[in-house]
Amino acid sequence: MDEAKKNLSKNTTIEHYLALKKEYNDCLLLYRIGDFYEAFFDDAVLFSKICDITLTKRKYSAYDNVALSGVPKKSLEIYLKKLLNANIKVARCEQFKKPDGSIERRVVRVYTKGTLFEGEFLDNDKNSYLLSVFKLNEKFGLSFCDCSTGSFFLTCGEKKEVEREIFKISPSEILFPSQEFLFEFTDVIEDIKNVTICPELFTNSPFEPNDGFFKAGYISANAIFNYLSKNQKEFLPRPENIQKYTISDFLSLDINTRKNLELLRMRSDLKKEGSLFWLLDNTKTPMGRRLLREYINSPLYVEDKILKRRGYIETILENSTLLCKIENFLEDFCDILRLSSKIANKTISPKEFYEMGFSLKKVKEAKDIFLKFGGEEFSFDEENFKLLCDFSDILLRTFDFESDFDFETLPVKCGANAKLDLLRAQLQDLKTELSAFESAQKTINPDVKIKSSAALGYFFEIPINQIQNIPQDAFIKQKMATSVRFSNSKLTELEEKIYSLRQAISDLEKDIFKKLKEYSQELTSNIRQFANLCARLDVYHSLAKCAIENNFCMPKINTKGVFELKEARHPCVEKICKNFCSNDTKNFDFAVITGANMSGKSTYLKQNAIIAILNQMGAYVPALSANLTLFDKIFFHSSAFDNFKQGESTFMAEMKMLAMTLENATNKSFILLDEPIKGTNNLDSLSLLRAICEYIDEELGAKTVIATHYYELARKMENKAELMCFEVEKRKIKSGISLSSNAYEVAHSAGIKQSIIDRAKGYSKD
Secondary structure (H helix, E strand, C coil): CHHHHHHHHHHHHHHHHHHHHHHCCCCEEEEEECCEEEEEHHHHHHHHHHHCCCCEEEEECCEEEEEEEEEEHHHHHHHHHHHHHCCCCEEEEEEEECCCCCEEEEEEEEECCCCCCCHHHCCCCCCCCEEEEEEECCEEEEEEEECCCCEEEEEEECHHHHHHHHHHHCCCEEEECCCHHHHHCHHHCCCHHHEEECHHHCCCCCCCCCCCCCHHHHHHHHHHHHHHHHHHHHHCCCCCCCEECCHHHECEECHHHHHHHCCCCCCCCCCCCCCHHHHHCCCCCHHHHHHHHHHHHCCECCHHHHHHHHHHHHHHHCCHHHHHHHHHHHCCCCCHHHHHHHHHCCCCCHHHHHHHHHHHCCHHHHHHHHHHHCCHHHCCCHHHHHHHHHHHHHHHHHECCCCCCCCCCCCECCCCCHHHHHHHHHHHHHHHHHHHHHHHHHHHCCCCEEEEECCCEEEEEEEHHHHHHCCCCCEEEEECCCEEEEECHHHHHHHHHHHHHHHHHHHHHHHHHHHHHHHHHCCHHHHHHHHHHHHHHHHHHHHHHHHHHCCCECCEEECCCCEEEEEECCHHHHHHCCCCCCEEECCCCEEEEEECCCCCHHHHHHHHHHHHHHHHHCCCECCCEEEEECCCEEEEECCCCCEHHHCECHHHHHHHHHHHHHHHCCCCCEEEEECCCCCCCHHHHHHHHHHHHHHHHHHHCCEEEEECCCHHHHHHHCCCCCEEEEEEECCEEEECCCCCCCHHHHHHHHCCCHHHHHHHHHHHCC
């Protein structure tokens, strides 16, 4: 009969598992059984393979040899990371005890890359965005949300604009309403495993879209909210109010330009070191580091906003005391922005509360610093300051992670609650009484000890050879090979009192923690507002410090299309290489640069592009002086690579790249072409390049610089209006045309045999 019940229980378990698996068929389902999370069938095989854990088999009544793998509850986080890194969605099924004593199991959370809010799963340096796209009447709506910070944005635009936004945002996960969108945006999707097709989520609720410009954006935002509601369940984050933005308010940078300029990471090894982000990053907080990344990713195209940012940096630079004060203020900040999401969904721990308490303690210092800047961006009313100060006091008064006090369940500080202190004092008295009772027993038998375990509670323990010495009023709890364990009425009475007090203390500690979590939810918006202000302060401080350390200047902004620089440098190359040669940039509309290999043409092009980006970030720039216009778009293209996935040659890929540039550039754009059109014969290359130059100069009117070895092009174009040609010699730019390529010297330096080089020189004279 017992065996039949056991089989029935097993069968019920597996049937319930299969029912849940049917509902979450796109996930690896981890099913809680006791202190373990189990996976069955194909999920077990996959779980075992990815996480390198043991795969076993078990019979479940009607199911023979069911594949099974599992991990302890306490180790779940380790294995979740491995699964998520392998782009596997994970559904977590928990068990709950009902009032009648029976066990209920249900899925409480689906883990996907775009829905994570736990800092332990995320990169501190970048946001983790869940993004969705929707098309309505030829317009594309785009929205994206970071569950870990509560930020939520939406916009609308043409396909190319939205494509550039997706690449810029680099989402962790994407939601599409149909399979067709995969083909629409295939070039900017890093991994199709992180794409979910979910047409049922793109509805007109909860955000009712109006008929205005952002309607498609609101529908895409609905998909995000519905997706979070479906997967996060009771852990559903509370994003802040959706922020609408217009794509045209920001400088547009296409995919290749971002890669070629190495704004966030190097092309060679995909690491941060050597990039613009690496150079500018003097941030002290994770919030500031993520915001700096956003500033680099999204330079502005609105002069007022640029000047406002620059004004804050100037305020810091003009006051060395303020600079030091900000630096000290930003030290030892925890990631309060991400912790605010844990507050919002009640998953924050006492340790995290304690860390937040120390960061919020700095609110008093922040008040004085914010007042130095003034303006809307640093406005934070007196009531908010007081609320967060009081909250910090409560947190630091409540939790204790520094003393050696033996807490029962949670580290609630002594003095935080009078009733709790009384219960703890009573428990201490009982422990003293227990110790005295043990001492009294030792006068009778020196070998007796009082111990406790979860299974037996409190008991006396003596060696097995003294079993005859057990008092008559005692009862044996357990016999072992070397000892015997027993108790009596007095010890049982003390045990009941101790356990009763411990339970009361634990319940009270948990209740204090629960009420604190409930209260803190009311402050989520206030905490996020403060965190965002600190992040901005961190970025402005970082940019100011970079300007001091690298001798940057404050650029002037003009509306006449002038782009002039005195003794400008490429800031990243200068930081890495010694004896960097600065160069002037005289105003031009169209320039052709010729010069030998390794003479600095590419670096010169890149430094102009990076200086334009720094200017529109609101930052200072690496030059002695700068008078700069604003650009709506920057295109920087160097040598193209073949696109074997679509069967395209190098030349075809480059032609597509140039066609995209010519189609999208305006007379407010900046085009920089590094050695364009080299994938076909010289005559055709030169002819195509000349025609493109004439088209840009005569019809587009975009400010353009072309670096090329075709000195014939410079000669053909030298009579064009506003055309300038330069020669780069020994990394110093000057007027003129260079006839030298330096090819043989570079070949020799690269290790080409001298005999080959000599033969080549002979051919060049034929």
